[in-house]
Amino acid sequence: MTGLHRTLSDNKVFNHFRNLRLAEKLFIQGLTVVIILIIIQAWLNGVQQSLMNYLPPIGLAILLVITYLVQPIILGGTNIALINSLHKTRGWQVGIWLNGIFLLLTFATINLILRITFSLSFLPDIAIIDILLSFPFGCIARFSNGGWTKPID
Amino acid sequence: MGNVASSLFQGLVRFTNKSLVKNLIIITLCITFVFVQIYYPYDYYTSAARKSNSTFQVGIDYVYESDNLTQIYGQVAQIYSLGFKVIRIDLVCDPLDNNSISNQETDMFFNATSHYGLAVALVISNYEPIGTINYYLNRWGSNLTYIQIMNEPETSSGWDVGALYTDDEIISDFNNIYAAVASYHLSVQYYTNFGIGYVLRSNIPIELSQKLSFVGLDVYMNSFLVLSPLFIQNLQEITHKNVVITEFGMSTTDSAAQTNYIISGLNLFKSMGLKGCWIVYWNSVNNNYGIRGTQTETAVGDWIAQNTK
Numbered sequence: 001m002t003g004l005h006r007t008l009s010d011n012k013v014f015n016h017f018r019n020l021r022l023a024e025k026l027f028i029q030g031l032t033v034v035i036i037l038i039i040i041q042a043w044l045n046g047v048q049q050s051l052m053n054y055l056p057p058i059g060l061a062i063l064l065v066i067t068y069l070v071q072p073i074i075l076g077g078t079n080i081a082l083i084n085s086l087h088k089t090r091g092w093q094v095g096i097w098l099n100g101i102f103l104l105l106t107f108a109t110i111n112l113i114l115r116i117t118f119s120l121s122f123l124p125d126i127a128i129i130d131i132l133l134s135f136p137f138g139c140i141a142r143f144s145n146g147g148w149t150k151p152i153d
Numbered sequence: 154m155g156n157v158a159s160s161l162f163q164g165l166v167r168f169t170n171k172s173l174v175k176n177l178i179i180i181t182l183c184i185t186f187v188f189v190q191i192y193y194p195y196d197y198y199t200s201a202a203r204k205s206n207s208t209f210q211v212g213i214d215y216v217y218e219s220d221n222l223t224q225i226y227g228q229v230a231q232i233y234s235l236g237f238k239v240i241r242i243d244l245v246c247d248p249l250d251n252n253s254i255s256n257q258e259t260d261m262f263f264n265a266t267s268h269y270g271l272a273v274a275l276v277i278s279n280y281e282p283i284g285t286i287n288y289y290l291n292r293w294g295s296n297l298t299y300i301q302i303m304n305e306p307e308t309s310s311g312w313d314v315g316a317l318y319t320d321d322e323i324i325s326d327f328n329n330i331y332a333a334v335a336s337y338h339l340s341v342q343y344y345t346n347f348g349i350g351y352v353l354r355s356n357i358p359i360e361l362s363q364k365l366s367f368v369g370l371d372v373y374m375n376s377f378l379v380l381s382p383l384f385i386q387n388l389q390e391i392t393h394k395n396v397v398i399t400e401f402g403m404s405t406t407d408s409a410a411q412t413n414y415i416i417s418g419l420n421l422f423k424s425m426g427l428k429g430c431w432i433v434y435w436n437s438v439n440n441n442y443g444i445r446g447t448q449t450e451t452a453v454g455d456w457i458a459q460n461t462k
Contacts, residue, residue: 045390049359052355052356052391053356053359053360056320056354056355056356057353057356060355060356093170093175093176094172094175094179098176098180098183099179101183102179102182102183105182105183105186105187105190106182106186108186108190109186109189112189112193112194113189113193116193116194116198116382145175146170146175
């Protein structure tokens with residue numbers, strides 16, 4: 001057992017989360033991922049114009065890198081960290097970036113359908129609906145990756 | 154029965170929990186979501202008339218300088234009778250001879266549009282000399298409703314084909330033309346149109362739109378018609394301006410294909426709640442865009458009668 005694992009195992013907060021029911025764990029996982037997605041999306045909407053105007057086309061390239069490389073890595077990393085923490089597993093079944101881009105595409109597709117179908121704006125309408133969808137999103141996030149209960153090396 | 158369902162579910166969970174299977178499922182879903190993002194907006198808006206009460210302005214691009222002087226008045230009357238509300242024209246004049254044929258044609262054109270109460274959108278091309286613009290606006294400026302400053306500037310080339318203008322050149326040329334036009338204090342709306350290529354130079358519409366009343370988007374080819382809801386929404390987001398489809402047409406000798414393309418586009422843009430769509434062209438000049446005298450002309454006239462106020 002590494003120092004980090006021992007620290008997490010001894011942590012009262014993590015132990016409390018691990019003792020929650022599965023539905024509660026899924027809700028916490030979904031809520032965390034959705035909040036991260038909303039924050040990043042709102043921030044990107046805010047800086048989109050400034051980035052596109054920054055030393056064109058360098059700004060556009062930076063925007064694309066943040067959207068499709070950095071954001072999925074943050075999401076995928078957070079998701080597997082949550083899975084390992086809440087379900088006491090190790091490692092991952094799906095790559096961090098792939099897992100992140102899947103979560104991002106799921107979120108973006110749901111938002112696109114909401115925006116087109118109901119003519120809603122992202123803030124606050126769609127963001128509130130996304131938060132209300134935390135539990136199903138948690139199920140999707142849990143399904144999209146998983147760790148191992150046995151030692152992986 | 155319950156046990157069978159439970160064991161089936163357990164088996165499914167065990168199967169999908171294998172790393173390889175899970176990766177394949179995730180990749181398949183990602184590809185599916187990409188397709189949904191591409192096709193859903195177009196399918197949604199074309200599946201039914203979503204905003205049937207919205208006012209929608211259909212316009213057309215008329216190259217009147219290619220017609221005879223005596224034809225122009227009648228052609229404008231025909232355009233009016235079909236229900237078009239806007240005619241988009243190029244800047245055609247001869248500043249050196251007040252009575253030149255091109256000036257007579259322009260006089261004739263504005264006589265007709267004034268008589269029928271049609272709005273006119275003037276296209277000032279990227280290379281138009283300021284002296285010519287001044288002459289034109291002095292003489293016919295009061296007849297205009299819209300002025301287009303530059304044409305698809307993001308793809309305009311400088312000294313040779315493929316030598317794209319730099320951002321600085323586009324912005325300085327735009328500012329020069331804008332300053333010349335604005336000095337006349339005309340009661341017109343300014344716009345600039347962009348092709349699909351604007352996505353690679355998004356800073357251009359962001360920069361230019363600050364001085365514009367709305368922005369135009371030019372849509373050609375079926376593929377870009379399908380993708381147009383995404384481009385329109387993006388252009389609205391980055392410029393914070395309304396989008397009008399300022400060029401929309403198909404160059405083909407297949408009148409049925411042209412009719413189908415234009416009618417499906419009109420349905421889409423109206424359903425999206427856009428202010429208008431301007432078709433290119435009324436008459437063909439070295440191409441097959443023109444709808445005059447074809448079944449497309451009749452179909453568009455019928456569409457306007459049924460769908461606009």
